[in-house]
Amino acid sequence: MQAEQSSKHAHLxxxxxxxxxxxxxxxxxxxxxxxxxxDGASSxxxxxxxxxxxxxxxxxxxxxxxMERQFRYPIAQAVIEFPAGKIDPGxxxxxCAQRELMEETGYRAREWARVGVMHPCMGYSNxxxxxxxARGLSLGERRLDEGEFLDVFTxxxxxxxxxxxxxxxxxxxxxxxxxxxxxxxxxQWAIQWQSVAEG
Amino acid sequence: MQAEQSSKHAHLxxxxxxxxxxxxxxxxxxxxxxxxxxDGASSxxxxxxxxxxxxxxxxxxxxxxxMERQFRYPIAQAVIEFPAGKIDPGxxxxxCAQRELMEETGYRAREWARVGVMHPCMGYSNxxxxxxxARGLSLGERRLDEGEFLDVFTxxxxxxxxxxxxxxxxxxxxxxxxxxxxxxxxxQWAIQWQSVAEG
Numbered sequence: 001m002q003a004e005q006s007s008k009h010a011h012l013x014x015x016x017x018x019x020x021x022x023x024x025x026x027x028x029x030x031x032x033x034x035x036x037x038x039d040g041a042s043s044x045x046x047x048x049x050x051x052x053x054x055x056x057x058x059x060x061x062x063x064x065x066x067m068e069r070q071f072r073y074p075i076a077q078a079v080i081e082f083p084a085g086k087i088d089p090g091x092x093x094x095x096c097a098q099r100e101l102m103e104e105t106g107y108r109a110r111e112w113a114r115v116g117v118m119h120p121c122m123g124y125s126n127x128x129x130x131x132x133x134a135r136g137l138s139l140g141e142r143r144l145d146e147g148e149f150l151d152v153f154t155x156x157x158x159x160x161x162x163x164x165x166x167x168x169x170x171x172x173x174x175x176x177x178x179x180x181x182x183x184x185x186x187x188q189w190a191i192q193w194q195s196v197a198e199g
Numbered sequence: 200m201q202a203e204q205s206s207k208h209a210h211l212x213x214x215x216x217x218x219x220x221x222x223x224x225x226x227x228x229x230x231x232x233x234x235x236x237x238d239g240a241s242s243x244x245x246x247x248x249x250x251x252x253x254x255x256x257x258x259x260x261x262x263x264x265x266m267e268r269q270f271r272y273p274i275a276q277a278v279i280e281f282p283a284g285k286i287d288p289g290x291x292x293x294x295c296a297q298r299e300l301m302e303e304t305g306y307r308a309r310e311w312a313r314v315g316v317m318h319p320c321m322g323y324s325n326x327x328x329x330x331x332x333a334r335g336l337s338l339g340e341r342r343l344d345e346g347e348f349l350d351v352f353t354x355x356x357x358x359x360x361x362x363x364x365x366x367x368x369x370x371x372x373x374x375x376x377x378x379x380x381x382x383x384x385x386x387q388w389a390i391q392w393q394s395v396a397e398g
Contacts, residue, residue, distance in 0.1 A: 009277035012270040012348050023222040023229060028245040028323060030227055035272060043346045046227040047273035048247070048323065071211040072321040073234060074246035078208035079321060116363075118371040121320040122271040122278060124227060124247070129371075149211050149237045164378065165315075165388050172319040172328070175375035179363065182381065189364050 011038055014045070022046070050127035054097040055084040057115075057177050058107055058134040064154040065181075066105050066137070071149065080160075080169045082177050084129065094196070097132040103143045105152045110136030113191040115184070118176050129173055131180060133191060157185055210237055213244070221245070249326035253296040254283040256314075256376050257306055257333040263353040264380075265304050265336070270348065279359075279368045281376050283328065293395065296331040302342045304351045309335030312390040314383075317375050328372050330379060332390060356384060 014035040023030040029049045037043050058066040065082070072079045085100035087093060094112060101107050113133040120127055144150070155163075160178055163169035183189040213234040222229040228248045236242050257265040264281070271278045284299035286292060293311060300306050312332040319326055343349070354362075359377055362368035382388040 009268065009270065009350075012268065012277050012350065014270050014272050022224060022227075025221060025229070025231060025245045026243055028229055028247075030222060030224070030229065032224060033272070037346055038270075038348045041346065044225055045272040046224045048227075069208065069211065071208065071213050071237075072318070073213050073232070073244040074323060074325040075318055075321045075327070077321075078211050079318070116366055117369055118374055119271070119274055119278070119369050120371040121324060121326065122274045122276075122370065124273060125320060125323075126273040127320065128274070128369075147236055147240065147242045151208075151211065161382070161387075165382070167315055170316055170318050170327075171321065172317040172371040172375045175317055175378050176371045179374050179378040179381070182378070183360070183364070188360075 013038060014043075017042060046124065048125040048127070050086075050125050051089070052087045052093075052127060053084055053129045054087065054093055054100060054132055055082050055129050055173050055177055056097050056101045056132050056134055057082055057181055058101055058105070058109060058137055060137055060154060064156055065160065066101075066107055067153050067155050067160075068104060069151040069153065079171050080163060080174065081171045082174050084173060093130050094132070097130070097134070098196075101134060102140065103145070104148075104150065106140050106142035107134075107137045108140060109134035110138075110195060111193045112196050113193045115180055115191050118173065120172055131177055133180075133184070133193075135193070157181060212237060213242075216241060245323065247324040247326070249285075249324050250288070251286045251292075251326060252283055252328045253286065253292055253299060253331055254281050254328050254372050254376055255296050255300045255331050255333055256281055256380055257300055257304070257308060257336055259336055259353060260334075263355055264359065265300075265306055266352050266354050266359075267303060268350040268352065278370050279362060280370045280373050283372060292329050293331070296329070296333070297395075300333060301339065302344070303347075303349065305339050305341035306333075306336045307339060308333035309337075309394060310392045311395050312392045314379055314388075314390050317372065319372055330376055332379075332383070332392075334392070356380060 017034040019033045216233040218232045221231045
């Protein structure tokens with residue numbers, strides 16, 4: 001797909017000339033690359049390197065979804081989100097989805113489906129977020145990371161859509177998952193479930 | 200709403216203790232803040248300050264939408280997106296939406312509707328993106344910024360949804376707009392149009 005893309009959209013492509021690390025913080029890792037533009041001129045691109053993440057749309061047997069409310073410091077708001085988290089080095093993405101769901105909410109799932117991937121801010125970050133659906137849930141004990149504070153609650157699809165419309169739900173990854181959820185629920189989009197050992 | 204939020208979710212809130220600029224690039228502007236966690240402990244938050252942006256869902260009289268394909272260097276892919284762009288200092292958001300639509304695609308619109316706002320990566324950026332719908336389009340001449348290369352094309356809602364399902368469309372802001380578009384098109388969500396002078 002990458003190769004196909006490069007030939008198909010070669011007139012848009014930018015090529016790396018050099019790359020320099022410009023900031024390494026506790027969390028943020030920033031680079032500045034010199035690039036060759038499609039017209040041959042050179043320019044500069046600055047961006048964050050991110051390990052990638054997963055988001056989990058976990059449906060309870062009663063049709064409600066497992067949600068989180070978490071304070072997001074950069075925007076100074078407590079935000080409604082589907083559970084999500086960063087991939088550990090070398091970690092398999094399904095394993096990451098299982099781990100994040102269990103650590104943050106206490107739920108394990110018997111069935112999982114990988115439905116897609118999104119790019120949340122590709123203008124200045126290489127972050128991708130894989131979207132997983134989960135069902136067959138059972139509740140255990142959550143294990144939050146130190147310094148992590150979040151509320152877990154459940155909501156119906158109708159509530160989530162109403163909050164999206166009213167502006168109470170503004171997280172782009174959660175809105176993107178709701179596009180999936182609405183179309184899967186209506187039967188428009190099919191997904192492939194797999195049974196997994198409870199991890 | 201901020202005030203209401205702070206009292207309602209005080210048990211999640213993090214408070215700024217100090218703030219330090221850690222990187223000022225051509226585009227990226229990064230900060231590291233010391234914060235007080237809900238349990239009284241202190242921690243560090245690193246994030247990008249961003250001026251905010253707008254995204255435009257512009258519908259032609261034949262029901263097709265104005266789209267862009269643009270190479271996004273951090274993910275090294277040519278990406279399908281609704282037109283979008285950063286707000287200039289002091290710029291009104293509707294003015295920004297009109298400007299970006301015209302500069303990038305050449306289209307002006309007679310009617311506009313502000314439908315909502317999203318936060319694309321609130322874990323490490325304060326960026327918000329206001330969502331605007333536009334209709335009553337007329338085509339003029341586009342004026343791309345120097346070093347900006349992008350293809351303009353049109354697509355139906357059905358095509359956009361099919362590309363979302365297949366994984367050809369992965370931009371979270373565009374997926375979030377499609378949630379709006381699908382619910383507006385079906386009559387589930389109402390939006391308020393305003394006529395504006397063609398700018």
